[in-house]
Amino acid sequence: MVGVGDEELLVSKQQRRLEKCGECPVFANDLKQLHADGNPLAPLLSDLLSENHHQKSQIQSLVSFLDNKTLEMRFLHELGSVLQSSVDLEEVLSVALTAITAGKGFGMNRAFLLLCDREAGILKGYLGIGPRNLDEASQVWDEIVHDDNDLQTLSQNFRQNKLSSERAKFHDLLEQLTVPLDNKDHIIIKALDGRHPIMVQGAFQHPDVPPELARLLGVDSFLLMPLISRNRRIGMIIADNCITNRPITEEDMHSLETFGFPVAFAIERASLYDKLQVELNRVTEAGEKLKEQQELIVRMENMALVGRITSSIAHSVRNPLMIIGGFARSMLKNSPASDPKRTFIESIVAETHQLEGVLDEILNYSDSLYPTRDFWDVSQLIESMLRDSSDTLTALGYATGYSPGHDLPPVYIDFKQLSYCLRTLLQNDINGVGTDLSISISSQKEDDLVIIRIEDNSRHISQAELDHLLVPFSETRDLGAGLGLALCKTMLEKQGIPFVAQADEYNGIHYTIALPTSKEEQS
Amino acid sequence: MSTLLVVDDEANIRLLYAEELKDEGYDVVTAASSAEAAEKLQGGLFDLAVLDIKLKNESGIDLLQKLVKERHEMPVILCSAFSCYKDDFSAWLADGYVVKSGDLTELKQEIARVLAKKAQKIKAEL
Numbered sequence: 001m002v003g004v005g006d007e008e009l010l011v012s013k014q015q016r017r018l019e020k021c022g023e024c025p026v027f028a029n030d031l032k033q034l035h036a037d038g039n040p041l042a043p044l045l046s047d048l049l050s051e052n053h054h055q056k057s058q059i060q061s062l063v064s065f066l067d068n069k070t071l072e073m074r075f076l077h078e079l080g081s082v083l084q085s086s087v088d089l090e091e092v093l094s095v096a097l098t099a100i101t102a103g104k105g106f107g108m109n110r111a112f113l114l115l116c117d118r119e120a121g122i123l124k125g126y127l128g129i130g131p132r133n134l135d136e137a138s139q140v141w142d143e144i145v146h147d148d149n150d151l152q153t154l155s156q157n158f159r160q161n162k163l164s165s166e167r168a169k170f171h172d173l174l175e176q177l178t179v180p181l182d183n184k185d186h187i188i189i190k191a192l193d194g195r196h197p198i199m200v201q202g203a204f205q206h207p208d209v210p211p212e213l214a215r216l217l218g219v220d221s222f223l224l225m226p227l228i229s230r231n232r233r234i235g236m237i238i239a240d241n242c243i244t245n246r247p248i249t250e251e252d253m254h255s256l257e258t259f260g261f262p263v264a265f266a267i268e269r270a271s272l273y274d275k276l277q278v279e280l281n282r283v284t285e286a287g288e289k290l291k292e293q294q295e296l297i298v299r300m301e302n303m304a305l306v307g308r309i310t311s312s313i314a315h316s317v318r319n320p321l322m323i324i325g326g327f328a329r330s331m332l333k334n335s336p337a338s339d340p341k342r343t344f345i346e347s348i349v350a351e352t353h354q355l356e357g358v359l360d361e362i363l364n365y366s367d368s369l370y371p372t373r374d375f376w377d378v379s380q381l382i383e384s385m386l387r388d389s390s391d392t393l394t395a396l397g398y399a400t401g402y403s404p405g406h407d408l409p410p411v412y413i414d415f416k417q418l419s420y421c422l423r424t425l426l427q428n429d430i431n432g433v434g435t436d437l438s439i440s441i442s443s444q445k446e447d448d449l450v451i452i453r454i455e456d457n458s459r460h461i462s463q464a465e466l467d468h469l470l471v472p473f474s475e476t477r478d479l480g481a482g483l484g485l486a487l488c489k490t491m492l493e494k495q496g497i498p499f500v501a502q503a504d505e506y507n508g509i510h511y512t513i514a515l516p517t518s519k520e521e522q523s
Numbered sequence: 524m525s526t527l528l529v530v531d532d533e534a535n536i537r538l539l540y541a542e543e544l545k546d547e548g549y550d551v552v553t554a555a556s557s558a559e560a561a562e563k564l565q566g567g568l569f570d571l572a573v574l575d576i577k578l579k580n581e582s583g584i585d586l587l588q589k590l591v592k593e594r595h596e597m598p599v600i601l602c603s604a605f606s607c608y609k610d611d612f613s614a615w616l617a618d619g620y621v622v623k624s625g626d627l628t629e630l631k632q633e634i635a636r637v638l639a640k641k642a643q644k645i646k647a648e649l
Contacts, residue, residue: 315604318623319604321625323533323536325625327535330542
């Protein structure tokens with residue numbers, strides 16, 4: 001009888017006889033009859049038949065072996081493809097551990113990956129995969145059988161859905177799986193330095209296995225597979241069959257050893273890629289900083305140019321202005337009080353005086369482009385500024401008070417510019433219109449800063465009006481025109497000094513200036 | 524009566540200074556350049572010099588250094604449109620520093636202060 005798949009037997013009568021006749025009951029009866037008849041060919045035919053059975057059995061065994069090897073090759077090929085195409089460490093690790101534990105792979109129950117930290121000089125638990133108990137194992141394996149995914153899909157699922165939970169699950173165990181690289185007596189380091197896998201059996205009684213390691217893993221037999229790439233120690237895989245207790249065979253060990261090389265190489269490559277990425281980010285960041293610096297230099301050059309032009313124009317204007325103002329004053333001095341043109345001359349004097357004020361502000365602005373910072377005593381600065389302004393303040397009926405903080409450290413500032421700013425804030429105060437003519441100044445150390453607070457209770461304006469004053473060349477009815485507060489803000493900002501001006505229509509204006517106490521670059 | 528030497532390259536400024544300082548009771552001699560100043564200095568004795576820092580193509584600071592070296596008994600007041608020189612160590616040789624302004628009160632006060640100081644010094648030496 002020729003069945004399905006045996007069609008080729010129809011072509012060859014000899015082949016048909018070899019394959020089928022030995023199993024045919026008619027032939028068996030004929031052979032039996034020949035034996036009964038004492039036919040001398042009967043024993044020979046029996047021997048030939050027996051030998052044929054033996055050969056067929058051997059061939060089937062070889063075919064089965066080849067099939068297994070083909071599957072293994074296919075799996076390693078698939079694994080290699082995935083590992084070769086990835087430079088993501090998490091992906092590589094997911095693939096590696098999935099391959100070890102997947103039924104389609106090496107079929108181990110559980111695997112741990114330890115990685116070498118050369119800087120710390122330790123081999124440290126990094127990732128674990130596997131069920132904790134039989135119930136969990138049954139559930140996971142059922143899912144795997146049901147889904148029937150390939151290795152890549154399995155590892156992707158693991159990475160997306162289980163990586164974090166597996167990390168958390170084995171966190172404590174992984175923390176304890178830390179071995180110093182110089183502990184040459186430890187079995188894990190022995191396997192790593194020996195560059196060959198070690199199959200541990202009878203772990204609880206094994207002389208080379210530390211009892212704490214056996215207790216930690218909770219299994220009697222496990223496999224230590226070192227990961228070596230280009231003679232560099234990359235890490236270690238510990239695999240076991242903690243659920244099924246299936247014995248780990250020599251064949252398992254050799255298969256895993258073959259698998260270890262591409263895994264180690266892929267891990268090293270991914271780690272190097274990570275490091276490269278970090279360096280690349282650092283270089284990119286440095287490039288961006290360099291670009292910012294270049295832009296800053298260009299901006300500073302532009303500002304310096306603007307400063308030089310402003311300064312040059314201002315100085316060119318000052319001489320004629322001085323001549324006009326000076327002669328107007330001279331004429332005013334010598335004109336009789338009844339002179340009808342005296343008002344005109346007074347106007348010239350007043351206008352030139354105002355213009356000179358604006359010029360001073362512009363020149364101060366030019367100076368503000370180049371702050372020169374050093375360490376100064378802030379109390380000395382405030383007291384000196386108050387002393388210089390005391391006559392004017394007293395004449396206008398202002399009461400001032402300064403409360404210096406205790407143990408104030410020196411502040412890192414441009415003395416000239418900060419003096420100008422404080423004077424300007426007071427000058428604005430002097431032009432106040434409120435009834436409570438008091439200004440209180442205080443200084444206080446807060447963390448690495450010295451905070452100056454100026455509370456002007458005389459002026460009651462809105463925050464919007466105050467914000468308007470912080471814009472250069474703005475003008476308000478009460479506070480006059482020009483740069484004033486805006487210049488203060490610019491000067492302080494250029495020194496990286498935070499300046500806050502808050503207005504309250506009922507409580508006046510409060511200024512806060514935070515001065516640095518160190519040379520560290522201010523943000 | 525004190526005699527002052529005013530050095531400034533602007534004719535109108537020289538005129539303004541001369542008029543205003545004469546009103547204050549000083550004798551005023553003016554010069555437009557370093558060379559003219561040197562010439563005037565050779566021709567008479569001066570109690571004080573008022574120098575502009577920018578003299579067309581010359582530097583008032585150079586002239587200041589020369590005066591301090593050759594006429595150290597004569598005080599010098601720098602008068603300039605450049606307020607920044609006030610903080611420049613090269614200007615520290617001067618006995619006074621005034622930023623130019625149509626209001627000459629500060630200059631007049633500074634001249635009076637420096638002359639009084641000089642008088643005190645001479646008195647102390649006697």
